[in-house]
Amino acid sequence: MNRRNTPTKEAVLSLLSSSKKALSQDAIERQLDIKINRATIYRVLNRFCEDDLVHRIVAEDGKQYFAICKKCEPSEKTKYHFHFRCLSCDTIECLKIPVQYSIPEGYEVQNANCVLTGTCNDCSL
Amino acid sequence: MNRRNTPTKEAVLSLLSSSKKALSQDAIERQLDIKINRATIYRVLNRFCEDDLVHRIVAEDGKQYFAICKKCEPSEKTKYHFHFRCLSCDTIECLKIPVQYSIPEGYEVQNANCVLTGTCNDCSL
DNA sequence: CGTATTATTGCAACATAATCGCAATAAAAT
DNA sequence: ATTTTATTGCGATTATGTTGCAATAATACG
Ligand SMILES: [Mn+2]
Ligand SMILES: [Mn+2]
Ligand SMILES: [Zn+2]
Ligand SMILES: [Zn+2]
Numbered sequence A, B: 001m002n003r004r005n006t007p008t009k010e011a012v013l014s015l016l017s018s019s020k021k022a023l024s025q026d027a028i029e030r031q032l033d034i035k036i037n038r039a040t041i042y043r044v045l046n047r048f049c050e051d052d053l054v055h056r057i058v059a060e061d062g063k064q065y066f067a068i069c070k071k072c073e074p075s076e077k078t079k080y081h082f083h084f085r086c087l088s089c090d091t092i093e094c095l096k097i098p099v100q101y102s103i104p105e106g107y108e109v110q111n112a113n114c115v116l117t118g119t120c121n122d123c124s125l
Numbered sequence C: 001c002g003t004a005t006t007a008t009t010g011c012a013a014c015a016t017a018a019t020c021g022c023a024a025t026a027a028a029a030t
Numbered sequence D: 001a002t003t004t005t006a007t008t009g010c011g012a013t014t015a016t017g018t019t020g021c022a023a024t025a026a027t028a029c030g
Helices: A007-018 A023-033 A037-048 B007-017 B024-031 B039-051
Strands: A056-060 A062-068 A081-086 A091-098 A107-117 B053-059 B064-068 B081-086 B092-098 B108-119
Touching: A007 A023, A007 A037, A007 A062, A007 A107, A023 A037, A023 A062, A037 A056, A056 A107, A062 A091, B007 B039, B007 B053, B007 B064, B024 B039, B024 B064, B039 B053, B039 B064, B053 B108, B064 B092
Parallel strands: A081 A107, B081 B108
Antiparallel strands: A056 A062, A081 A091, A107 B108, B053 B064, B081 B092
C-alpha cells in the first residue's frame, strides 16, 4: 500500500512537529488552519503510527494522544519512555525517562503505554 | 456518604476477588450470575476505586479494567506496579513489578498507569 | 418492631471517542 | 492524457462510560 502526499497529511504532521505536547484528534482538528474531517484525521494518524512516524499514547481518560517521534530511536535500550499528563493544564508530554522493567519468564513485550499523572512543573508553582 | 452492603456490591467484589485477571465492566456483567444493570456496575466499581478496594487500569484499547488490591500496600516504595495485556488471550493481569522512574524537578506524580502489551506466558508456547 | 433517612438501583437518555461503508476526489504512475 | 488506486468527506454505526430521575431497600433510631 503506497503512501501519497496530501495537504492533509502535511498539515497534521507539521502541526505535530511544532507541538511540544501530544495532541488528541480533537485538539488537532481545532488547531488546524484548514478544515479536515474527523475520520480523515484519525486515518492519517493511524497511518503515521503504522509507519512509525508518530506514536500513540492512551491516557487515563481513555483518549488517544499522538506525538512525533523526534528522538525516539528504536534502539532497544530506550525503546519506551514515560509520558506525563498534567491534570491542571490537561496536557500530555513525553518524558525522557526510559521505562524499565524485568518481565517474567515466557512473556514477550511488544509495546508499552506508561503514563504518569499529576501536576507538571509549570502548574506546580 | 456512608456505604451500604448490597447483593450487587458483594457479587462484584466476590467476582473480582476470585479472578486472577483484571476485568472490564463488560466481562463482569457477563460473568455475574445475577443480572445487574450496566450503570450500576460502573457505579459500584467507581465506589470501590474511591475506597481503594480496587484499582483501575486503562489499557491501550481505551477501556477500563478493574482489579482487586490484594497485595497493593500503599507503601510508598511499591506504590505502582506494571500491568500486562496479552494480545492473544486478551487478558490483563497485575505484574509484581514496581514502576520506577525519576521525575523531573517540579513535577508531582499522583498516579501511574503502566501497561505492557504482548504475549503472556500461557500464550507464548 | 415500625418509621424515617438516604444510599443504591434500574432505566432511559446522553456524551464522547473512534471506526466503517461508500461514493467522490485526486496523487502518482504510465 | 489516461489509468490506477490511495485518500477524503460524509453519514451512520459501534462502543464505552456517565447522568437524571423515580423507585427500592439498607441502615439507624425511637
Ligand atoms: Mn512519547
Ligand atoms: Mn494491578
Ligand atoms: Zn500542567
Ligand atoms: Zn495470553
